[in-house]
Amino acid sequence: MAKFLHVADVHLGFDRYNSKVRTTDFFHTLWDVFERYAIGEGVDFVVIAGDLFEQRMIQPAVLNQAQLCLQQLQAANIPVIAIEGNHDNCPYGTKTSWLRYLSDWDLLKLLEPAAGEQFYLPWDAETRRGGYIDLDCGVRVLGSSWYGAAAPKAVEQIAGAVSALPPGPGSTVLLFHHGLEGQIARYSGALRYSDLLPLREAGIDYLGLGHIHKYYAVDNWLFNPGSLEANNVEEGAFERGALLVDLVDGQVNAQLQTDYRQRPIVRLSLKLRGQEALEDIEKLAIALLDGAIAETRLIPDQQPIVELRIEGQVGFDRLELDTKQLQSRLHEHCGALIFLLKYDVDAMAYGTPLMDDADRHQVEREIFTDLLSAHNVYKKKAQSLATGLVDLKDRHLVGDSDESLYRLVEQMLNVPNTPTEHSR
Structure with missing residues (x-):
């Protein structure tokens, strides 16, 4: 033999x-x-x-x-x-x-x-x-x-x-x-x-x-x-x-x-549904990392290779997330030898159907509403903000002062009426 x-x-x-x-x-x-x-x-x-x-x-x-x-x-x-x-x-x-x-x-x-x-x-x-x-x-x-x-x-x-x-x-x-x-x-x-x-x-x-x-x-x-x-x-x-x-x-x-020395590899996927705020992404990623690495039961001091894929839809402009900074922080947090971050998301899109005979104000209002609804921060007040933006545009066209326009924006956003640089 x-x-x-x-x-x-x-x-x-x-x-x-x-x-x-x-x-x-x-x-x-x-x-x-x-x-x-x-x-x-x-x-x-x-x-x-x-x-x-x-x-x-x-x-x-x-x-x-x-x-x-x-x-x-x-x-x-x-x-x-x-x-x-x-x-x-x-x-x-x-x-x-x-x-x-x-x-x-x-x-x-x-x-x-x-x-x-x-x-x-x-x-x-x-x-x-x-x-x-x-x-x-x-x-x-x-x-x-x-x-x-x-x-x-x-x-x-x-x-x-x-x-x-x-x-x-x-x-x-x-x-x-x-x-x-x-x-x-x-x-x-x-x-x-x-x-x-x-x-x-x-x-x-x-x-x-x-x-x-x-x-x-x-x-x-x-x-x-x-x-x-x-x-x-x-x-x-x-x-x-x-x-x-x-x-x-x-x-x-x-x-x-297969029972020999190998570098452990951990692959994870964070699926977003568009409901998460920008500041929530890092917290969700850390929770996912901590749970997965704990489950792998790594040998002490054995740094894994980690890949995290962030996928799905986001309720904000996808470019607002600083992926390089996030990758650096997550890498430091989990102690991986190599940390790979894949960011493949789409911004949520909204499309409100319009009547063929809709006037200019209706068209503008619906466009503003769709844009605001796609943003996680503003979507709950999308309709009221859209109405305010149409009003803001009209006032600007008729020549309202900057001070009155700023007051209107503060009212729309519920910002306290404090002196601005332009109103001083």
Whole structure:
């Protein structure tokens, strides 16, 4: 029996949200996964099905993170077998990659099909090159490249090359960095399951995928573990992790492992109905945040990533809410590592039907009434204020003094009759 760990889409060097702490999360996660499920479970080998790195060009600190994690396995005599994904394959115009560098330093074995007639060459320990490797635990592991839109044709080529190989040990694993259709929305270019079946017919017992950051498995043959960490808040809802696999003479038992160090993500929605005053929004948001974070039972001192979406309708001009200031205060209040505020509301609209023969005063009054009714502060007195505004306009047109116009406004708003700058 062979036991191995299947990970993909590690994305070391992740640099979104402008947070150095968040970048190091991906290193700590990989270290913890290797410690728990590779070393802790005594696996025979580890496979990385693409995208070890976030970018093709990486910073020295990111390379050091990869080396530290791989040295941890090297010290435990656990070999690591990897393929390149779309994030970490050779940069344009170059002939090598950072995965090739790590392979040359014997920290992993980068499997790459050959460009010549013999598609799959056996692993050569001296040149550190090859497309497949036969392991002492009785498993043959084959690699592949990042093919993009050419993946369907590549599957046919791989299947033919696998069928032409000499007999191997008891079980065969193929690593392939590509996605299966129907797993996530808005993903074009995914393969159909029928496109991959030639690989099964060619003798692949375990098809180990990467690329889509969500766990899925089909027919106990095709497996995608998903990313170890969420790359955005939407992925926080995905089931994902590392696959711990037992493989005996082609029979697969793969279990998804998720109990490891991950940054918690809290996503909330505050639905407004247009009845709330502007000054109530922050209070409602704080109450929602406090309740949700308490329910997640966070580990002490573990700052979450929080996204709050404010949606619905407001009874005031939507631009009156200073979203930057609100985001700053809410971020400070909840102590999140990253706080994202999404503000997507509409001002309440009113439309009073008018008769075709309505006169100018009626039209003006109804327009004023609709505008005032859409504002939470003035809607209760909309009709009386609308009548006052029509009167105010008429008085201004006939030349009433500024002092009398100000007195009318004070009466409309029930403001005490105090001297104004203009009346002094």
